Amino acid sequence: MPSLVDLVLHGASELLTLGRGAVPRRKEALRDLGSIRGGALAAEGGKVVDVGTTEEIRDRFRGRQEIDACGKTVLPAFVDAHAHPCFAGDRAAEFEMRCAGASYEEVASRGGGILSTVAATRGASREELVRLTRRRLDRFLSLGTTLLEAKSGYGLSLQDEARSLEAIAEAAANHPVEVSPTFLGAHAVPPEFRSDRKGYMRLLVEGMLPEVARRRLAESCDVFLEKGAFDREEARAILERARGLGLRLRVHADQLSSGGGAELACELGADSADHLEFVSDRGIEALGGSDTVAVLLPGVPVFLRKDRDAPARRLIEAGAAVALATDFNPGSCYCPSMAEVLAFARLRLGMTAAEAISAATVNAAFALRRPDRGRLAPGCRADLVVCDVPGPLALGSGLGASPVETVAAGGKVVARA
Numbered sequence: 001m002p003s004l005v006d007l008v009l010h011g012a013s014e015l016l017t018l019g020r021g022a023v024p025r026r027k028e029a030l031r032d033l034g035s036i037r038g039g040a041l042a043a044e045g046g047k048v049v050d051v052g053t054t055e056e057i058r059d060r061f062r063g064r065q066e067i068d069a070c071g072k073t074v075l076p077a078f079v080d081a082h083a084h085p086c087f088a089g090d091r092a093a094e095f096e097m098r099c100a101g102a103s104y105e106e107v108a109s110r111g112g113g114i115l116s117t118v119a120a121t122r123g124a125s126r127e128e129l130v131r132l133t134r135r136r137l138d139r140f141l142s143l144g145t146t147l148l149e150a151k152s153g154y155g156l157s158l159q160d161e162a163r164s165l166e167a168i169a170e171a172a173a174n175h176p177v178e179v180s181p182t183f184l185g186a187h188a189v190p191p192e193f194r195s196d197r198k199g200y201m202r203l204l205v206e207g208m209l210p211e212v213a214r215r216r217l218a219e220s221c222d223v224f225l226e227k228g229a230f231d232r233e234e235a236r237a238i239l240e241r242a243r244g245l246g247l248r249l250r251v252h253a254d255q256l257s258s259g260g261g262a263e264l265a266c267e268l269g270a271d272s273a274d275h276l277e278f279v280s281d282r283g284i285e286a287l288g289g290s291d292t293v294a295v296l297l298p299g300v301p302v303f304l305r306k307d308r309d310a311p312a313r314r315l316i317e318a319g320a321a322v323a324l325a326t327d328f329n330p331g332s333c334y335c336p337s338m339a340e341v342l343a344f345a346r347l348r349l350g351m352t353a354a355e356a357i358s359a360a361t362v363n364a365a366f367a368l369r370r371p372d373r374g375r376l377a378p379g380c381r382a383d384l385v386v387c388d389v390p391g392p393l394a395l396g397s398g399l400g401a402s403p404v405e406t407v408a409a410g411g412k413v414v415a416r417a
Contacts, residue, residue, distance in 0.1 A: 002058070002062045003060060003062075004062055004063075006064055007042070007064070007065050009069055010057060010069065011040070012036075012074040013069075014074070014390075015040065015069075015074045015376070016035050016075040017034035017051050017076075018361055018377075019377030023320070024323075026161055030316065030354065030363075033358070033392060035314065039053065040053060041382075042057055042060070045411070046234065046410035048381075060086070062348075074376075075385060075395075077144055077361075079360065081324075081325040082151075083326055085328060086150065086168050087117050088120040088129065089269065091110070091116060095334075096320055105256075115191060118155065121164065129164060130167045130171050132261035133168055134172075134262065137172065140177055142401050142417075144339065146176065146178065146383040147368065149220075149367075150172070150180065151183075151184040153180075165218055175180065176415070181217065181219055182221065183220070186235070211293075221238065221239065223252065224252040225261040235263060239251070251264060253273040253275055253283075255278065255300075256391075258279070258280050261276075261279075262279045262280070263283050271293065272295045274297065277301065284318050285318060291321065293363060293366060294322045296322060296323070299341055299344050300327050301348065310349065313351075321363055322359050323359045323360070324341050324359040326338060339396065353397075356396055377392035383408065384408050385405075387407045390417040404417060
């Protein structure tokens, strides 16, 4: 007699379990999707209890809820390891400026960029930030993401950064998308400290970070290490203080210039170094020998009209743990779709379909240090997407239409196209 469980999914053209091998995936292992043709799975109590062929699973289980995935591809739900979902206002005018030839730096010099969003976010109520963030979480969910790193960084004062992190937590409460909150007070120097950088550094190190840690508003601390933002020694001071307060570390590294961000991230044991368009040879070597994940954001150069992309192939060949993310934000990548990121990774970074899928699931989950996510294996959380494509080669092979048909989180269907 088959056992009764919460969910049985059956009939998949291919079930991509990502369940074999060590985590994170490196080099050739990135291409091992653990595919089961005619695949099925059973879930109980929010976790996967078994995977196999449809015949095997139906012999063992029957579900209170069933998903017929006939002719479709099933994979772990997407994990977005770098996003900025909490902000007010928009920067559509900047997009127009860039399309007319203005650079990222030129836009910022004309009053645009991060600080324009800071002004709008500071002017919004907490209730408005909660509403906007929750609406964006709904969109992420519909596109197949069930775990999202969510940064602050558009407040840049103790009060406004705390308010943003509180809004993220409230928006995510009882939402199917789980968030991993990150404090990004070191996103830019706010206007009121333009002539007093040391004063803002003191506020970050002695004021904001201790309060964020005391109130447990964030899991991680991030720094934008870049010309015009924070230099390497400033970033080191902020990150070392954060680590001492029990926060995990992330770094915006080597996006617009080579500043040694990847090397610093590896030296400090950061969970991730993100962007990496200008990563140095030493940085690639350091990432290849560490557990610091190289989180690549291939949509950003597209939005910024940049010709230079992160060297994904060199990073993979060096043995780095490569992940993908959207960098969803109002200025440099207004894109919440991980499926589109797969396409950019294949078109711009030269990644194979299998490499991109691994980078958007199991390795992205490792970047957030969630070992039970990004895989469909017994004991892992039953977060999955059913995509209306016959096999993995079709994922990331087009733009403009999401392949995601059904999303399950914790073994329950939470979204349908």
